[in-house]
Amino acid sequence: MKTDGRRAASTAATRHAIIEAGRELLATREWRNFTLEAVATSAGVTRVTVYNQMQSKYGLLDAVLTELSERAGMDQLLTNTSELDAAAARLAIVEQTCRFWHVERDVLRPLFGLAAIDREVAGMLAEREQWRRNQWQRLIDRLVEEAPTIKPFDRPTLLDGVVAVTSFPTYDALGDLADDPAAAAKVINHLVISLTG
Template sequence: MSPRAYRLGQRQAATEQTRMRIINASRELLMAEHGFSHFSMEMVAKQADVARMTVYHQFGSKTGLLEALCDSLAASGGMEQMATVFRQSEPLEALQQYIAIFGRFWNADRLVTRRLRALAALDPEFEQVIRKRDEWRRKGVRTLLSRIVEGHKQPGTETIDETVNVLYTLIGFEGFDSLAGPERSLEDVADLVYQLALAAIDRLIPGIPPSS
């Protein structure tokens, strides 16, 4: 390896370390009892022990930082498994897997997720990032429900849009969090969410069999 390539590799490694330190500082700040409500680029820089301009240089804006934090949470929460869901040939089994993956994801950083979503109600930049990811979840629900509906002609009492809204709500963090309560993990309620999802689908397609 040439000296120039070696130095470039060192700089890239140092940059990545700084980036991860800032992301971890953001997570720590959201977990702190009195820190999350004052979340700002300045507070993150202080927590990470870097200059405020370093945070801006790495992420460009608070939205960029929040995007990176959410990506990090998705990676640590196992969301890469989602790719297997849409390769599943049986759509009800795919839906069950989809729900189970979200149960594990929501549970992986429950406090951080709760506070991110609470701040989305107060801060437009948080809201923008969370809304985008929620729409990804809604799109996934619609794709799976469309596959379930395909080939079934018997109409029920609900429309596909109404059922998408119900499933989207059930599979959201707030749905899992409420059903789990203080005693159970969010992962533990995935089967209950799936049963509720089947009940909602039955109103759209009466008599549809559960996944085996």
């Protein structure tokens, strides 16, 4: 049993090293240099080990994006703000999202650009955007419940607007302001409030 525990811990440590190496390469190199070989070298493991863990370059990218999202709590935004009223939750979600966009900007910027020409990358980002959209849908439902007079648009239009103004491309388009996630969050929160009331 102890051997199984050590083996599992070793496998988890190897996976973590691979994901960290993948994140670093995404942030510092061009996409064509994001290869299983390069990640293996950076992580100090063999290409076969990376392949066995991730199956492909896209499997590795998916693992990196999942790890970054989970580490930042992006999959738990609603759970983490459930004790707050909807307006306070809205602010907290915008602030946490801006911190995530800021910290991972070097990884996300090239990926969002690459999504225009790479269907696999576009699909992975679209899947994560759908998760984000679902969370905003549930929060908007709460906002409307708590203050039913706030909705200036029908809910699908309102949701489209909120998802757009809280997206990474919008954050990144703030230029120098995006170097300060707290300042960017104030601007984006203002935009979200202008939509939701």
